[in-house]
Amino acid sequence: MTETATPGARIADVCLIGGGLVGMAIALGLQRNGFHVAVLDEGDVALRASRGNFGLVWVQGKGDTLPEYADITRLSARLWSTFAASLQDSTGVDIQLQQRGGLYLCLTEQELDARARMLGKMHEAAGGDYPYETLDLKQVREKIPEVGDTVAGATWCPEDGHVNPLLLLRAMTERFKAQGGIIDNTGRVETIDPRPEGFRIRARAGGDWDCARVVLCAGLGNRELAPQVGLSAPLSPNRGQVLVGERVRPFLDYPTGHVRQTGEGTVQIGDSKEDVGFDSGTTTEVMAKIAHRAIRLFPLLRDVKLVRAWGALRVMTPDGYPIYQASTTYPGAYLVTCHSGVTLAAFHEGPLADWIASDRHDPSLEVFHAERFTL
Ligand SMILES: Cc1cc2nc3c(=O)[nH]c(=O)nc-3n(C[C@H](O)[C@H](O)[C@H](O)COP(=O)(O)OP(=O)(O)OC[C@H]3O[C@@H](n4cnc5c(N)ncnc54)[C@H](O)[C@@H]3O)c2cc1C
The missing domain is CATH 3.30.9.10 (D-Amino Acid Oxidase, subunit A, domain 2)
Known part of the structure; x- marks a missing residue:
């Protein structure tokens, strides 16, 4: 735990702003790395993608214009079964993960051709290591007999799956708290003051927090927070x-x-x-x-x-891909945001949290820096 506190402020190694799917996955990964983490969340008034999503753990087509994104999506899909099992072991919550494959159904031949072409290119870019099939209506019916006559066909990927996203958020939150994590949802964080030895975080209604590191996982709220620590979140x-x-x-x-x-x-x-x-x-x-x-x-x-x-x-983001970035102006501050927080939860809890914990530059993540929108 850091000892930089000023009177009245609570202390954590890491303050993580935003307790949605992204924040809770990173919080668990940081706990696994031995950090004392406090999650500061705006509470029930918030706009929360994590409570309104579709629950897909989806691989096919993700990263069609950015192979590095396809790679982390597939890595996350591979990590998912271990992640789900460990959540169930520690909380007893079955998050209903199924990864038996998924279909993207198309209603016209043109739609089907376009998807097949896109996946074909991804298959080529991955040197042949990208599993998918294009199915006609008869083949679709072998998997789903109830499909309608006006379906032209589907693309199939054996790595796709789905989960109950509300149970996922609940399981992650329960585990985080059981492991000694603190959730402070007394108010919207408005100010992050970089200090010589870390950061002072101020919420509208709650008390102050002092921490050595701060991780911004506030979804759309990152737009206002990121510039305070020398980062940019054009969301x-x-x-x-x-x-x-x-x-x-x-x-x-x-x-x-x-x-x-x-x-x-x-x-x-x-x-x-x-x-x-x-x-x-x-x-x-x-x-x-x-x-x-x-x-x-x-x-x-x-x-x-x-x-x-x-x-x-x-x-x-403008291109739909994540921003994963450490601040160079204020070392110890990180930004993590994406639009596939269900799919990427296992990657966030694993390799991404390990990267934040290590505090080292990772060249493989440069492609996810926000400068790509200004260069
Ligand atoms: C309709 C829909 C369908 C989707 N389907 C899928 C899908 O099938 N598969 C998939 O992988 N993804 C899907 N997603 C995307 C997924 O839901 C999001 O990627 C994920 O929920 C983002 O999580 P988050 O934690 O970044 O953001 P949020 O869930 O928005 O959470 C942000 C949190 O930050 C807090 N916050 C914000 N500002 C502040 C502040 N200043 N101070 C304190 N707290 C703050 C809020 O209280 C909130 O709890 C879908 C999204 C939508 C909307």
Whole structure:
């Protein structure tokens, strides 16, 4: 523990701002490395992608224009089963991970051709080590008999999977607290003061914290925080609307890009991509479009009642890839943000947290620095 505290401030080795999926995964990895970690979170008023997402652990197509992103996505997918098992061992929470493969269903030949071409290029870029198949309707039916007649085909990747994202967040949070981690959600962090021996963190309503290192994992909140420690987070919100249908008999053994059946038997349907600022609401028009596509993919959904719907905001960089960066102006400050916080949770808990713990420059992460947006 650092001894830099000034009177009244609480002390931690690391203050991590943001207790969503990204923050909690990094927090666990830092605990594994022996750090005393405090997570400072805004609380229930916050915009939280972690509570509104689709739950895919998705590989196919991720990193089509950046091979390094494809690499970390696949690495995370490989680390996932051990990560899920260790969460279950320590908390008893089964986060319902399944990694038996996934399908991206296409309604037109053009859509299918475009996806097949994209995955073909990724396969080539990976020197042939990129598993995928293009399936026609008959082959899709061998995996999912209930698929509709108007489906042209699908792309299949055996490395895809899904998880219950709410149970994931709960399991990570429970484990973090059981291991002595502190969650302080007394208010929005407004100021990070770099000091000679670390940082003084100030929240609007809570008390102050002193720490040797600070890790920014505040989702869209990173935009305001990053410049205070010499970093930049050009993030914008992108809304996705998601529908949930009542429980039905098991009909979907694999997640698809638009529809998945949860461990409880409900059907999760989504999602849209909308540029509407910080409005996290829903609209009848978009929900109808999502439902219409889902019924074309799986006609049995026509008779399924919707039980819930929501909108949530993705945390997007201009190119959609993560920012992983250490501050050179204020050593000890880090920024971690991405738009696939479910998929990358195992990578964040593992290699990425190890990198922060080591405090060493890692040239392989330079491709994820924010300077790529200004050069
Ligand atoms: C509709 C939708 C579908 C998605 N589907 C998938 C999917 O299938 N698979 C996948 O991998 N990813 C998916 N995602 C993305 C995934 O949900 C996000 O990548 C992930 O949740 C981001 O987590 P985060 O912790 O960075 O951000 P958030 O969940 O937004 O958490 C940020 C936290 O920071 C806190 N905070 C912010 N500012 C401050 C501040 N100043 N002081 C203190 N606390 C602060 C907030 O309270 C919040 O708890 C989806 C997202 C959406 C919206």
